[in-house]
Amino acid sequence: MRTRPLKVALLGCGVVGSEVARIMTTHADDLTARIGAPVELAGVAVRRPSKVREGIDPALITTDATALLKRGDIDVVVEVIGGIEPARTLITTAFENGASVVSANKALLAQDGAALHAAAEQHGLDLYYEAAVAGAIPLVRPMRESLAGDKINRVMGIVNGTTNFILDKMDSTGAGYQEALDEATALGYAEADPTADVEGYDAAAKAAILAGIAFHTRVRLDDVYREGMTEVSAADFASAKRMGCTIKLLAILERAADGESVTARVHPAMIPLTHPLASVREAYNAVFVEAEAAGRLMFYGPGAGGSPTASAVLGDLVAVCRNKLAEATGPGESAYTQLPVSPMGDVVTRYHISLDVADKPGVLAQVATTFAEHGVSIDTVRQQGKDGEASLVVVTHRAPDAALSGTVEALRKLDTVRGVASIMRVEGE
Incomplete structure (x- = not known):
């Protein structure tokens, strides 16, 4: 077993980042055994260095993320900052300095995934992002690898836990939208400003990422049709029940029947109570994949939160570290079909x-x-x-x-x- 540790730089130490650091510390021996070499947290870049971060050596904390990435000894960068900048510049800097990247940044990947994949390929490095879609649910890698030999025709799923919690409460209790949102906020499921969730922006970013993987074509956030769920009412649920349906905010990605184009959309929809997605409750996520040979597959689990998302990040970290030891890289972008996205x-x-x-x-x-x-x-x-x-x-x-x-x-x-x-x-x- 290699004795020199693989050094990891952590960008961001909020809910997810702090959990990643904790697991790296408490599971250090297991990670070493699974990877084949020790993994060392070499630095943590944050905006507020004075904040107490339990379990993290204060000597690792820095506000100069660029200097951390340019040290020359970083093997893998874990980016959990979110947003477009400075994350985009920092990921590019990581590649330029020989580090592979594990990211949970759905917004950036949906907007600039092609450029980031190109940068990773140029430098012979990995870009992994399981945590960017559906939290702890293994979804990106099964679609990129396990189904790589199959043809995916349709993906339909609940990819935002906040909206599913709100709609589930409206369905089960008869509450109105605002009442259900207030409960979600009080329980910590909804942000103080829930716009990204309830207007479908978060789900649309995830839809763009999944569509690109499913159909081997480039799909950007702007290509995804989006409608929010703020207008869904108790009357809509009453009407849905009369039809034997419920209402979910869905991401729906489809290949055209002639195979010559794809569509990507996010909007509320009525679905029959007999459909597997209808039974997804609370803040859980579920994604229904229809493939030509594999048939219908369903991926289900917690789609957000510190521990679930950190689990996905650590899974990617193990895979990327193994690739580093083997002097290899995992799958990159597959966009060979170049299919147009229909309106x-x-x-x-x-x-x-x-x-x-x-x-x-x-x-x-x-x-x-x-x-x-x-x-x-x-x-x-x-x-x-x-x-x-x-x-x-x-x-x-x-x-x-x-x-x-x-x-x-x-x-x-x-x-x-x-x-x-x-x-x-x-x-x-």
Whole structure:
């Protein structure tokens, strides 16, 4: 066994970083045995050096991350800072100075993954990022390696624990959105500013990463269609239950039937209670992968938090260190297909539309005509009315999203339609 330790620089020491440092210390002997050489925490770059960090030698703390990376003896850099800068510059500096990188930075990878992969390849180094998607759930590596010989056609999943907690509470208790969000915040599941989660930005970044891996093509954050879940109401859940469904914020990645393009989207959707994703509760994540040879696979587990995310980081660290000892690298970017990402309008899906309409004869016929004029077939209609007002719930057959959107816009212009109360896509059937 090699006796010289592999030296690790840790960038960031918050919830995840401190847990990575703790595990590296408490499991040092096990890590040595699994890797084939000792692993040494050589430095920890932070913004606030005065903060007490239990279990970490104060001598390792520095505010000069660049100097730490340029020491010349760092073998692996673990980046858990998050955000675009300074993380992007620091990762590039790590490669330039001979260090492989383990990152949990979904936002950066979704925006500049291609450039980072190119830099790693240029220097003959590794870029691993299991922790960037779905926390502790082994997902990136199984898709990059275990399914490398298969053809993935579809990925659908819950990849944000905060939103799943909120929607689960709305479903199980009948709470409204704000009430469920307040509970999530009180329990520490939601940030003080939950925008990245509830508006789907976090899930969209993860969707971009997964789409690139699944379809061997470059998918950036800007390519992902995104809708948040702040407009989901208790009434939507009541309607979903009448259909035998629940509501989840889903990341959906699909290869076109002709194999010539892909789509990537994040939005709330109704799914049947019989679908495996419908039973995912609390802040858990789950991803459903459909491959040509392997069939349907489901990956499930905690998708966030210090310990789960640190587990994924340490798994990558072990793999990268083993590669260092073998003087080899793991899989890099696979983007050989260069498939275009189609716009949301090309996606074929179903809609659940709730309308507030005048309670008088001919309204249903007028609404049905509007759907027909846009080439959208109606599956079911439910109507109830009282005192001159009525609600009309229409569930469509599958149609291009552009046709469905056009139908909704036309409905808004009808004199008999007082408002479009809710629009929800229906998936997983």
